[in-house]
Amino acid sequence: MPQTKFGEINIPSRLLTSTGPVNVHPRVYKAMMTPVIGYGEAPFLPVIDGISSMLSEVFKTKESLCMALSATGSAGVEAGMISLLEEGDTAIIGSYGFFCQRMAEMARRQGATVIEVKGEWGKALPPEAISEELKKHRSVKLIGMVHAETSTGIKQPLDQIAKLAIEHDALFVVDAVTSLSGSNIEVDNWGIDYISSGSQKCLSVPPGLAPCAVSPKAMAAIKSRNQPPRSWYLDLELISNYWGKDHVYHHTVPMSMLYALYEGLRLVLEEGMEERIARHERNAAALRAGLEALGLRVISDENHRLPQITPVEIPVGIDEAAVRGILTDEYKTEISRGLGEFAGKIWRIGLMGETSNAGNVMFLLNALERILPKQGYEVPLGAAAAAASKTLSTA
Amino acid sequence: MPQTKFGEINIPSRLLTSTGPVNVHPRVYKAMMTPVIGYGEAPFLPVIDGISSMLSEVFKTKESLCMALSATGSAGVEAGMISLLEEGDTAIIGSYGFFCQRMAEMARRQGATVIEVKGEWGKALPPEAISEELKKHRSVKLIGMVHAETSTGIKQPLDQIAKLAIEHDALFVVDAVTSLSGSNIEVDNWGIDYISSGSQKCLSVPPGLAPCAVSPKAMAAIKSRNQPPRSWYLDLELISNYWGKDHVYHHTVPMSMLYALYEGLRLVLEEGMEERIARHERNAAALRAGLEALGLRVISDENHRLPQITPVEIPVGIDEAAVRGILTDEYKTEISRGLGEFAGKIWRIGLMGETSNAGNVMFLLNALERILPKQGYEVPLGAAAAAASKTLSTA
Numbered sequence: 080m081p082q083t084k085f086g087e088i089n090i091p092s093r094l095l096t097s098t099g100p101v102n103v104h105p106r107v108y109k110a111m112m113t114p115v116i117g118y119g120e121a122p123f124l125p126v127i128d129g130i131s132s133m134l135s136e137v138f139k140t141k142e143s144l145c146m147a148l149s150a151t152g153s154a155g156v157e158a159g160m161i162s163l164l165e166e167g168d169t170a171i172i173g174s175y176g177f178f179c180q181r182m183a184e185m186a187r188r189q190g191a192t193v194i195e196v197k198g199e200w201g202k203a204l205p206p207e208a209i210s211e212e213l214k215k216h217r218s219v220k221l222i223g224m225v226h227a228e229t230s231t232g233i234k235q236p237l238d239q240i241a242k243l244a245i246e247h248d249a250l251f252v253v254d255a256v257t258s259l260s261g262s263n264i265e266v267d268n269w270g271i272d273y274i275s276s277g278s279q280k281c282l283s284v285p286p287g288l289a290p291c292a293v294s295p296k297a298m299a300a301i302k303s304r305n306q307p308p309r310s311w312y313l314d315l316e317l318i319s320n321y322w323g324k325d326h327v328y329h330h331t332v333p334m335s336m337l338y339a340l341y342e343g344l345r346l347v348l349e350e351g352m353e354e355r356i357a358r359h360e361r362n363a364a365a366l367r368a369g370l371e372a373l374g375l376r377v378i379s380d381e382n383h384r385l386p387q388i389t390p391v392e393i394p395v396g397i398d399e400a401a402v403r404g405i406l407t408d409e410y411k412t413e414i415s416r417g418l419g420e421f422a423g424k425i426w427r428i429g430l431m432g433e434t435s436n437a438g439n440v441m442f443l444l445n446a447l448e449r450i451l452p453k454q455g456y457e458v459p460l461g462a463a464a465a466a467a468s469k470t471l472s473t474a
Numbered sequence: 475m476p477q478t479k480f481g482e483i484n485i486p487s488r489l490l491t492s493t494g495p496v497n498v499h500p501r502v503y504k505a506m507m508t509p510v511i512g513y514g515e516a517p518f519l520p521v522i523d524g525i526s527s528m529l530s531e532v533f534k535t536k537e538s539l540c541m542a543l544s545a546t547g548s549a550g551v552e553a554g555m556i557s558l559l560e561e562g563d564t565a566i567i568g569s570y571g572f573f574c575q576r577m578a579e580m581a582r583r584q585g586a587t588v589i590e591v592k593g594e595w596g597k598a599l600p601p602e603a604i605s606e607e608l609k610k611h612r613s614v615k616l617i618g619m620v621h622a623e624t625s626t627g628i629k630q631p632l633d634q635i636a637k638l639a640i641e642h643d644a645l646f647v648v649d650a651v652t653s654l655s656g657s658n659i660e661v662d663n664w665g666i667d668y669i670s671s672g673s674q675k676c677l678s679v680p681p682g683l684a685p686c687a688v689s690p691k692a693m694a695a696i697k698s699r700n701q702p703p704r705s706w707y708l709d710l711e712l713i714s715n716y717w718g719k720d721h722v723y724h725h726t727v728p729m730s731m732l733y734a735l736y737e738g739l740r741l742v743l744e745e746g747m748e749e750r751i752a753r754h755e756r757n758a759a760a761l762r763a764g765l766e767a768l769g770l771r772v773i774s775d776e777n778h779r780l781p782q783i784t785p786v787e788i789p790v791g792i793d794e795a796a797v798r799g800i801l802t803d804e805y806k807t808e809i810s811r812g813l814g815e816f817a818g819k820i821w822r823i824g825l826m827g828e829t830s831n832a833g834n835v836m837f838l839l840n841a842l843e844r845i846l847p848k849q850g851y852e853v854p855l856g857a858a859a860a861a862a863s864k865t866l867s868t869a
Contacts, residue, residue, distance in 0.1 A: 083528075083744055085524045088505055099726060100512070101510075111507070112507070114485055114498070115495040115496075115498055115680050116485050116488055116808075118495075149546050149549075151725050151728060152726065153725040157706055185706045188702055188704050285728060285731075286510070287544065287728030310552060310704065310708070311580050312549040312708070330546050330549075331546055331672070331681045333681045333731070334681065335680040336730070338483055338485075341483055342483065344480075345480055
């Protein structure tokens with residue numbers, strides 16, 4: 080065989096207790112080996128219809144059209160902004176973390192007037208802050224909120240803000256990249272008009288797709304725009320023509336990723352949404368108990384903690400990158416650094432999808448118990464495991 | 475194991491002599507089983523750098539930054555339009571097929587004045603048509619052309635139009651979705667400022683990525699915009715911060731697809747670009763000879779024929795969908811229908827990447843020889859195989 084200077088891919092197997100991507104079930108990898116086939120062929124369409132149906136169950140919606148956009152999670156958020164906003168519109172975006180700021184940036188690029196309602200990083204935004212802002216405007220097209228703020232580990236309550244959106248005839252748009260299938264989401268009951276996620280978080284599928292749900296009200300808003308959306312590729316109306324029952328060609332969809340998502344969603348429904356959410360809560364609680372037993376502080380407001388992401392304050396004097404380096408090199412384990420305001424101040428530990436299991440919690444706590452003393456931070460030996468174990472046994 | 479109502483994926487193995495996706499090499503499928511890992515981790519970055527380097531060889535450029543965008547081929551074309559055009563700009567787009575029209579639509583959505591220079595479907599556009607149009611405008615920001623028009627089977631010559639772009643200080647933008655690695659492309663020599671492709675055509679990787687190359691002049695144009703591009707996700711400057719040497723986080727890239735592209739590009743370089751292009755030409759010539767021996771007419775202008783896509787006129791009285799149906803059902807083989815002006819008038823037979831081999835040509839010709847008489851179209855038995863075989867042996 081002729082050789083080139085580019086060698087074979089060589090990637091280690093790691094425990095991905097990071098903010099994502101997370102570990103992938105073998106059945107999902109296996110599904111990706113399914114041969115590609117034409118995007119409009121009869122044997123392929125059950126994959127599209129199955130994903131749409133299974134997403135309806137995961138998003139808890141009968142009203143909205145569920146699709147998986149052919150791009151990563153951030154494109155899902157942007158598809159909402161691009162499709163729903165145009166020049167002259169006013170948008171209110173809750174701002175309490177890095178991904179809130181990104182959503183606001185995406186909205187601004189549409190030429191809309193964007194008001195960022197600023198909250199504190201590490202806390203949820205009180206609905207009153209949105210309510211106060213709404214009083215200042217005659218017409219607001221859209222209220223955008225991040226459900227699971229990955230940069231701060233905060234789960235933002237949505238139901239009251241959804242009610243405000245209905246009262247003010249605004250569209251309610253949600254970034255659920257990190258929350259979908261790890262936290263409860265009720266699209267129909269809460270009244271969410273557009274919500275999007277990523278395949279690589281709690282769904283435990285490789286990154287590359289953005290599952291989303293578009294309400295009839297959102298679709299009507301797109302159809303009544305003055306100008307078409309600035310992107311043809313992320314135009315939710317055009318995309319819906321393929322995902323709807325007529326399956327009209329828009330672009331060649333990424334079949335291998337769709338096979339993966341189909342299998343990932345089967346795994347979600349086999350486990351059951353309630354049990355899956357409970358599992359995420361249980362393992363995160365054990366992790367927190369263990370971290371606190373190590374003397375570490377979890378900085379997210381305890382009333383609004385995400386089970387997916389646990390943000391841990393870096394103890395004074397500790398070289399945060401060195402600890403992450405030892406974890407990857409010696410323990411083949413990833414955790415994430417802080418972003419934005421929290422860069423250099425916190426680690427972010429993820430427990431999502433396949434990664435969220437009790438063994439991983441115990442392994443990671445033990446690794447930290449062994450690494451931190453070598454960095455000059457003394458810890459009580461065995462205490463973390465005891466605390467985590469007790470939490471798991473009583474949950 | 476708990477069961478859901480959603481069954482296991484069940485996709486037949488087919489010969490994909492269609493317009494794409496095409497058949498995938500087992501090494502590419504195997505690469506997709508490589509475990510996912512953090513997008514910024516040291517073991518992963520050689521995948522990014524390797525793809526960028528290998529794409530430089532395939533695009534024949536030392537000047538341009540090569541990347542693979544995290545979306546399908548059409549998003550690659552749109553990323554060029556979104557990043558390079560803004561309100562007040564004028565763009566000239568060659569229009570001689572379905573994908574030309576799509577490029578123009580993407581350009582219009584940026585608020586630019588878009589002039590479509592119309593040519594005839596099934597023929598290349600004479601450079602004079604662009605030259606004439608250029609004379610009418612004081613300033614043209616961009617000239618956009620489709621290199622391989624998949625809807626008509628035409629390979630558009632680019633070198634003279636590239637010279638016109640340089641003379642008029644316009645950016646030269648090329649859609650090479652169907653041509654990359656199946657036809658010669660010389661980004662530096664011709665002077666292409668932005669070019670993009672898709673993973674699922676001649677590169678023979680599943681769909682989901684858009685390889686592209688951005689010249690320093692194009693990047694400078696993006697950096698000197700008055701307003702940021704309307705899309706954050708498809709903003710080539712932001713994306714280049716990750717693909718450049720600093721690997722700054724933009725979005726979570728789809729590692730499984732990138733593993734596939736890395737392996738697909740290794741296969742391209744192992745074969746060698748010249749031999750790969752010759753293989754595409756050889757097999758397409760054999761297919762054409764065989765089709766003509768069946769009495770069928772290839773409608774693309776013989777001076778500008780694509781080897782990737784052979785457009786065949788449907789004989790009078792033949793039910794075109796019925797023939798495609800028999801091919802898929804009985805022969806497990808896909809060919810494509812016509813698009814746009816050519817809908818219902820032609821079939822499009824693709825020979826790209828792994829699909830372009832002599833055995834597939836002979837198999838498909840024999841299948842047509844068996845199917846067409848049953849549809850009332852008599853053919854001389856054995857003539858197609860003889861003609862194709864002779865062409866292969868003398869090529």
